[in-house]
Amino acid sequence: MDPYQSLKQLRQLLDSKQISVTELCQYFLDRIAQFDQRTNSFVSVEPEQVLAEARSTDKTIDQGVNGQLTGIPVAHKDNFCVRGKRTSCCSNLLRTFIAPYDATIVKNIAKAGGIYFGKTNMDEFAMGTSNQTSVWGPVRNPWDLSRVPGGSSGGSAAAVAAGLVPVATGSDTGGSIRQPASFCGVTGFKPTYGRLSRYGMIAFASSLDQAGTLTRTAQDATTMFQILQSHDSQDATSVPSSINKKVQIKHPLTIGYSASLLNGLDSDIVARIEASRNTLEQLGSKFVDVEVFDQDLALSSYYIISCAEASSNLARFDGVRYGSRAKSVSSIQDLYEDTRSHGFGAEVKRRLLAGTYFLSNNSSENYVQKAQKIRRMVYELYNELFQKVDVVLAPSSPSTAFRLDEEHDSTDMYRQDRFTVPVNLCGLPAISVPCGLVNGLPIGVQFIGPQFGDELILDLAERFQKETSWHLQRPKI
Amino acid sequence: MAFATTQDMNEVASKWEAVIGLEVHVQLNTRTKLFSRTRNGDVSAAPNQSASLVDLAYPGTLPVLNQTALTHAVKFGAAIDGSIAKVCLFDRKHYFYPDLPKGYQISQYSHPIVSSGVFNLWNENGQAKAVRIRRVHLEEDAGKSIHDRLPNETVLDFNRAGTPLLEIVTEPDLRTPSEAATCLRQLHALVIWLGLCSGNLNEGAIRCDANVSLRHRGSNRYGTVCELKNLNSFKFLKRALRYEIERQVAVLSGGASVQRETRSYDPASGSTISLRPKEQQEEYRYFPDPDLPPIPISDEFTSQIKTSMPELPETVRDRFVKVYGLATDQAYRLTLEKPLAELFEATAKLCKDPQLAANWILGEVIAIRKRTQPQTPKITITATQLAQLIERVKDGTLSLNTGKELVGRLWATDLDLDEIVKTHDITQISDRDQISEWSAKVVDENQELIPKLLDGEEKLYEYFIGQVMRLSRGKANPHLVRQALERLVLADEKHCSNENDD
Amino acid sequence: MNSKILKELCARCALALNDTENERMVADLTLILDYVDQIHAVTTDGFEPLIHPLNIGNVRELDEPETTRHQDLIQMKSIETVEDFYVVPKVIKP
Numbered sequence A: 001m002d003p004y005q006s007l008k009q010l011r012q013l014l015d016s017k018q019i020s021v022t023e024l025c026q027y028f029l030d031r032i033a034q035f036d037q038r039t040n041s042f043v044s045v046e047p048e049q050v051l052a053e054a055r056s057t058d059k060t061i062d063q064g065v066n067g068q069l070t071g072i073p074v075a076h077k078d079n080f081c082v083r084g085k086r087t088s089c090c091s092n093l094l095r096t097f098i099a100p101y102d103a104t105i106v107k108n109i110a111k112a113g114g115i116y117f118g119k120t121n122m123d124e125f126a127m128g129t130s131n132q133t134s135v136w137g138p139v140r141n142p143w144d145l146s147r148v149p150g151g152s153s154g155g156s157a158a159a160v161a162a163g164l165v166p167v168a169t170g171s172d173t174g175g176s177i178r179q180p181a182s183f184c185g186v187t188g189f190k191p192t193y194g195r196l197s198r199y200g201m202i203a204f205a206s207s208l209d210q211a212g213t214l215t216r217t218a219q220d221a222t223t224m225f226q227i228l229q230s231h232d233s234q235d236a237t238s239v240p241s242s243i244n245k246k247v248q249i250k251h252p253l254t255i256g257y258s259a260s261l262l263n264g265l266d267s268d269i270v271a272r273i274e275a276s277r278n279t280l281e282q283l284g285s286k287f288v289d290v291e292v293f294d295q296d297l298a299l300s301s302y303y304i305i306s307c308a309e310a311s312s313n314l315a316r317f318d319g320v321r322y323g324s325r326a327k328s329v330s331s332i333q334d335l336y337e338d339t340r341s342h343g344f345g346a347e348v349k350r351r352l353l354a355g356t357y358f359l360s361n362n363s364s365e366n367y368v369q370k371a372q373k374i375r376r377m378v379y380e381l382y383n384e385l386f387q388k389v390d391v392v393l394a395p396s397s398p399s400t401a402f403r404l405d406e407e408h409d410s411t412d413m414y415r416q417d418r419f420t421v422p423v424n425l426c427g428l429p430a431i432s433v434p435c436g437l438v439n440g441l442p443i444g445v446q447f448i449g450p451q452f453g454d455e456l457i458l459d460l461a462e463r464f465q466k467e468t469s470w471h472l473q474r475p476k477i
Numbered sequence B: 001m002a003f004a005t006t007q008d009m010n011e012v013a014s015k016w017e018a019v020i021g022l023e024v025h026v027q028l029n030t031r032t033k034l035f036s037r038t039r040n041g042d043v044s045a046a047p048n049q050s051a052s053l054v055d056l057a058y059p060g061t062l063p064v065l066n067q068t069a070l071t072h073a074v075k076f077g078a079a080i081d082g083s084i085a086k087v088c089l090f091d092r093k094h095y096f097y098p099d100l101p102k103g104y105q106i107s108q109y110s111h112p113i114v115s116s117g118v119f120n121l122w123n124e125n126g127q128a129k130a131v132r133i134r135r136v137h138l139e140e141d142a143g144k145s146i147h148d149r150l151p152n153e154t155v156l157d158f159n160r161a162g163t164p165l166l167e168i169v170t171e172p173d174l175r176t177p178s179e180a181a182t183c184l185r186q187l188h189a190l191v192i193w194l195g196l197c198s199g200n201l202n203e204g205a206i207r208c209d210a211n212v213s214l215r216h217r218g219s220n221r222y223g224t225v226c227e228l229k230n231l232n233s234f235k236f237l238k239r240a241l242r243y244e245i246e247r248q249v250a251v252l253s254g255g256a257s258v259q260r261e262t263r264s265y266d267p268a269s270g271s272t273i274s275l276r277p278k279e280q281q282e283e284y285r286y287f288p289d290p291d292l293p294p295i296p297i298s299d300e301f302t303s304q305i306k307t308s309m310p311e312l313p314e315t316v317r318d319r320f321v322k323v324y325g326l327a328t329d330q331a332y333r334l335t336l337e338k339p340l341a342e343l344f345e346a347t348a349k350l351c352k353d354p355q356l357a358a359n360w361i362l363g364e365v366i367a368i369r370k371r372t373q374p375q376t377p378k379i380t381i382t383a384t385q386l387a388q389l390i391e392r393v394k395d396g397t398l399s400l401n402t403g404k405e406l407v408g409r410l411w412a413t414d415l416d417l418d419e420i421v422k423t424h425d426i427t428q429i430s431d432r433d434q435i436s437e438w439s440a441k442v443v444d445e446n447q448e449l450i451p452k453l454l455d456g457e458e459k460l461y462e463y464f465i466g467q468v469m470r471l472s473r474g475k476a477n478p479h480l481v482r483q484a485l486e487r488l489v490l491a492d493e494k495h496c497s498n499e500n501d502d
Numbered sequence C: 001m002n003s004k005i006l007k008e009l010c011a012r013c014a015l016a017l018n019d020t021e022n023e024r025m026v027a028d029l030t031l032i033l034d035y036v037d038q039i040h041a042v043t044t045d046g047f048e049p050l051i052h053p054l055n056i057g058n059v060r061e062l063d064e065p066e067t068t069r070h071q072d073l074i075q076m077k078s079i080e081t082v083e084d085f086y087v088v089p090k091v092i093k094p
Helices: A007-015 A021-039 A047-062 A104-111 A154-161 A178-184 A218-228 A267-282 A295-316 A332-343 A346-359 A361-388 A410-417 A421-426 A454-467 B006-015 B067-079 B177-193 B234-253 B299-307 B313-322 B328-334 B338-351 B354-372 B383-394 B400-410 B417-424 B432-445 B447-454 B459-471 B478-501 C003-013 C019-041 C070-076
Strands: A042-044 A073-077 A115-120 A167-172 A187-190 A210-215 A254-257 A286-289 A391-395 A430-438 A441-448 B016-027 B091-094 B104-107 B114-122 B128-140 B144-146 B153-157 B164-170 B206-216 B226-229 B261-266 B271-277 C085-089
Touching: A007 A021, A007 A218, A021 A047, A021 A073, A021 A115, A021 A154, A042 A154, A047 A115, A073 A104, A073 A154, A104 A115, A104 A218, A115 A154, A154 A167, A154 A178, A154 A210, A167 A187, A167 A218, A178 A187, A178 A210, A178 A430, A178 A441, A187 A218, A187 A454, A210 A218, A218 A430, A218 A454, A254 A267, A254 A361, A267 A286, A267 A391, A267 A430, A267 A441, A267 A454, A295 A346, A295 A361, A295 A410, A295 A421, A295 B091, A295 C019, A332 C085, A346 A361, A346 C003, A346 C019, A361 A421, A361 C019, A391 A454, A410 C019, A430 A454, A441 A454, B016 B177, B016 B234, B067 B114, B067 B128, B067 B164, B067 B177, B067 B299, B104 B128, B114 B177, B114 B313, B164 B177, B177 B206, B177 B234, B177 B313, B206 B234, B226 B234, B226 B271, B234 B261, B234 B271, B313 B328, B313 B338, B328 B338, B328 B354, B338 B354, B338 B383, B354 B383, B354 B400, B383 B400, B383 B417, B400 B417, B432 B447, B432 B459, B432 B478, B447 B459, B447 B478, B459 B478, C003 C019
Parallel strands: A073 A115, A073 A167, A254 A286, A254 A391, B226 B261
Antiparallel strands: A042 A115, A167 A210, A187 A210, A187 A430, A391 A441, A430 A441, B016 B164, B016 B206, B091 B104, B114 B128, B128 B164, B144 B153, B153 C085, B206 B226, B261 B271
């Protein structure tokens, strides 16, 4: 049994009865038991319940019931609510929180027959780029256990990279799927804002958050996208099915590229990006030099908006109705302060305080509105850009995975996101695919599409992966 | 602090003028809440049983706007001839309070759904005063904190959380407590008329805050404003404003200045109490709710609502005066409630006597409603029933008293009046011989009272008539009874004087 | 950024920091502000604030109560309740 098989291969194994669902699940459970002590990519797995579901799925298969994902293990990032399961956002505040309902994404996977395999580790409330802020401890990169997997969907990326589960969900607010995909050598897809429901995905920054997937291949990402996308009447930002703006798939493409983006990057990384460009050119794509928006400016706008929205979204965690609650307090103020001060970690506090500052009376005009105007500038720039090109190519991350013990100040860490945040500011779809190894560590390249160009970039990524084998590389764990 | 004499008050009134504006919160009567599909206004639900995961702000849940609430808001905007926004946008208003589940309230700050309308206040003489409406916006209600149930804890019921509210803010165009109370009363009447609100004040369906300041009469400048909270009945609003105006007069007369603050009305003591100074007021960190993208309000949508609007009370009022010849005060009272106005118009058309129809409705119908169902404003008599009744009394088939009694009998039934009359044998008796016979019997039995009656003690006639009515089981025509009694008493007098002559 | 402003922010966020945390937070926030303050150098005239990345929003057209009984789902709640009420320390009426 090979743990790195695609959904298509697993489907064939199951459909041809070469393996039962129970055997398949047992196999991945064994791998988790064997390897996850090293990576810490899962924060909850309940083998008994997985096997019980697997056994009953085997029966339904015998009765001829067959969904696209029937019998296939799927892990969820710990910010997706799964009914009856602990959904902690890897925060102390929610360490005992049992979700009373399923997120729409979780429902869609279950509807397609996927086996719920457990929750993956993440940065607390999805705030971070290294998966070190989790209350359940940091995740380690399967390629080098002394290094981070990236974040915030670090657990999902590491689990797929280590062959502990074939696919996992993630969420991407400023790069939280694509950067860990780059660090762990997997395929990370962030769809157009609104194409996947946000209902039941615990919010970080509502206007930027988008659910997505971490998979072995672009083809798997396409399969998952077809299963996950749906109009959700419980999410006011969900794209209605009546709106059909899908960009037609075509080939070859005109691809926008800015050499200036690569300034200051490690030359080995630059070489990998250039090589990706060559591959695409060989596939017939035409490259056009484009101007991109000032990265630090876009990043500043992103931080102001995301922190402002987060400070508001996380105000509901007051210890009154659910979650961990401070004990033996004498006043309501103490209840709030004790609950929140013990519940939130340092990074979350930092962003809540910054966000509150940006929203405060004297500053909201100064900061938030200004940031939103810059967001408009970025948006219009990309709009114009997509008049000229079909897709934009960019690095997924400025470096390969860094070491856990490296010291970074916060703005340094924030700059990790500089290639990924414009996508979230504009609600664009983007996919990170592995494009090489640098000193034995994976690095990814990003294809960015116009809004509703999801199918277009997935198709491009599939073509890219037909020509390359970086996505088939495996860590020696 | 209360002023001892009217003279003092008059002196004050000649010197100072109050400037009052209202902020009225109207709970909309949509079937579901503003942003969730929970049943709205389920007052029978046990605590927290009518609060969904969305209402309780469970992690991951999201709001979706109930379009009916938006329609209601636009309807109100159209009724006050306000300008309707082109998009519906929501902001978050942040503060921590245990009954506020999300740590923010979804409200409209920068783009109220309606701005700059006019609300015409009417008095019983038919005179109108235009009160400008500054803004009208949609927002969600919070849950309820109950402080007196447990000794050391506050308990929370989130059933109310997420109830749609329409907040109506007037310009400071009101000048007296009673004018303010009239304004609230008529806003209350209007939202019920439009079918937007249950109007149940006991359940908090309409709540009011007031801003009040004083200025020298004749001045155009505004004084320092105090905000009064929790004025949840017409009576409390009036009392609180009276107290607050007196308080501010005393402060200003003493040479001090009024502090800008928020005050609460305490019904028990009848006074207002300072809650917090304005400087300490919370900073709400408003910003557009990213979960709720702007919803366009098309001209088509607005004009569709406008054409489906019921006729407004003032239009109806005008017609009642002009077409039916009612006095303005009757027209005013009949148009405080749509069902009353509708009953009047239908009854007037059927019985072809608008004046009688108005009298019966404003008299007997309202009285019986107050007696039988003080909580619900429903009218449960049909125009057909009432018109028939009016006709039968008019043609003498029924006595006035029987007629009045029958309003009660017809109430909340679908009985046919003529059927009741037939089966219950309650036709008025106008047979003069029969009435004379009963009257004679009563006069005979009460001979000792005749001299007093002759001395002009008119009230005794009522007693005599009552006795005859009793004998007739209420069916004798009282008018004929009186005639018969007068005849008999006069005959008695002659008889007596004849005796004296002997 | 200074400890006085931070104290106000903490109050608005309902967070309490100890002295060490305070000192560190002032430094961190200063760094963040120094970084994002570059936005003030840009002219944004003529650009409307962008709040939602998509120009699409849904409303609920059906005003019908749902049938799901949420309290049944919330049976798993870990927070203390008394007679169906949620309970917090006495709030002095504002």
